[in-house]
Amino acid sequence: MLFSEAKKHKVVSSSSAATVGKVSSFLVDPVTRSVLAMRLKKTEDGHFLRWSDITAFGVDAVTVTGADKIGDGDDDVKELSGKDHRVLGKRLLSSAGDELGKVEDVDFDPATGALVALLAGTETVVAAERLLGIGSYAVVVRDEP
Amino acid sequence: MRLMRTSEIAKRPVVTYAGEDVAQIKDIVYAAGGGTVGGFTLAGRGLFSGPLKEGLAWGSVAALGADAVMIRDEDALSPTKDVLEASRRTGGSGADVLGSRVLSDAGVDLGVVHDVIVSVDQQAGGECDVVGYEIEASEALGTQGEKVLIPLPDTLAASGEHLMVPASAKDFVGRDLAGFGAAVDAFRAQLGGAS
Numbered sequence: 001m002l003f004s005e006a007k008k009h010k011v012v013s014s015s016s017a018a019t020v021g022k023v024s025s026f027l028v029d030p031v032t033r034s035v036l037a038m039r040l041k042k043t044e045d046g047h048f049l050r051w052s053d054i055t056a057f058g059v060d061a062v063t064v065t066g067a068d069k070i071g072d073g074d075d076d077v078k079e080l081s082g083k084d085h086r087v088l089g090k091r092l093l094s095s096a097g098d099e100l101g102k103v104e105d106v107d108f109d110p111a112t113g114a115l116v117a118l119l120a121g122t123e124t125v126v127a128a129e130r131l132l133g134i135g136s137y138a139v140v141v142r143d144e145p
Numbered sequence: 146m147r148l149m150r151t152s153e154i155a156k157r158p159v160v161t162y163a164g165e166d167v168a169q170i171k172d173i174v175y176a177a178g179g180g181t182v183g184g185f186t187l188a189g190r191g192l193f194s195g196p197l198k199e200g201l202a203w204g205s206v207a208a209l210g211a212d213a214v215m216i217r218d219e220d221a222l223s224p225t226k227d228v229l230e231a232s233r234r235t236g237g238s239g240a241d242v243l244g245s246r247v248l249s250d251a252g253v254d255l256g257v258v259h260d261v262i263v264s265v266d267q268q269a270g271g272e273c274d275v276v277g278y279e280i281e282a283s284e285a286l287g288t289q290g291e292k293v294l295i296p297l298p299d300t301l302a303a304s305g306e307h308l309m310v311p312a313s314a315k316d317f318v319g320r321d322l323a324g325f326g327a328a329v330d331a332f333r334a335q336l337g338g339a340s
Contacts, residue, residue, distance in 0.1 A: 030164075099211070133161065133162045134164050136164065137158060137166035138166075140160065140162050140163070
């Protein structure tokens with residue numbers, strides 16, 4: 001699933017069947033190369049939902065056991081929540097020092113949260129296993145030999 | 146192997162694998178009498194930031210690309226004076242060649258140095274070799290006033306005033322970087338064969 005498709009997914013509590021929020025963006029951990037948490041909007045309380053706390057990331061909605069899973073985020077979530085760690089819209093730089101474009105979308109596995117690929121335009125698709133880091137200046141990926 | 150003009154390297158950001166731009170290139174520090182690049186002095190990022198106390202030795206550069214100078218992490222930076230000192234030990238940085246006149250050993254003035262062309266070895270531990278100059282050609286080259294690329298031997302003699310190149314260098318003059326690598330190789334092979 002692409003970040004662009006997954007954005008605006010409703011977050012629904014399976015205990016109350018009520019919508020408790022809406023996905024607004026994704027926080028990516030460059031070390032594990034997976035989604036650490038999601039930033040939500042339209043919530044009652046708190047703005048972050050850890051990937052490990054969701055029940056499922058479905059085609060139409062994200063399910064959680066209850067609204068109590070949504071919070072202000074632990075330190076690791078807070079650390080990755082700043083603009084410096086955003087992936088989308090950032091320049092994509094290879095470890096050889098060449099710009100490959102701008103990250104326009106990210107493909108991820110909704111079953112695990114693991115990233116599959118970074119998309120820079122329609123032609124440049126970089127496998128997520130090449131991801132080295134996400135910083136204020138660029139998203140860095142290993143250069144292909 | 147990849148060729149680039151050193152004027153294009155200046156101001157390029159220094160970026161860690163974590164994606165942070167920790168500095169930008171200020172000046173190139175030559176080593177081995179101007180035959181190789183020994184490292185860089187750095188400036189801070191942003192309009193008003195001045196020079197940094199830290200420099201970057203060539204050995205700590207992970208890659209020199211078209212858009213950025215890559216380092217593994219900030220530990221790659223070392224005090225600027227160490228970078229300068231290391232270059233001195235290898236025979237100094239040579240004179241500032243920009244603006245110097247290139248003279249062939251046959252005593253012909255070929256032109257004025259405009260830019261320095263380096264060849265970057267992509268393999269880790271590879272050298273950043275000075276392989277040529279971009280010169281504003283003199284009359285002798287038949288393309289007066291135009292900018293041309295002239296290959297250099299492995300070691301060269303330079304004073305602040307003149308740079309001496311073998312007379313045969315003018316047979317290997319190039320117009321753009323695309324075919325220049327082959328010209329440098331051919332030129333150096335020919336010099337090797339002659340000695």
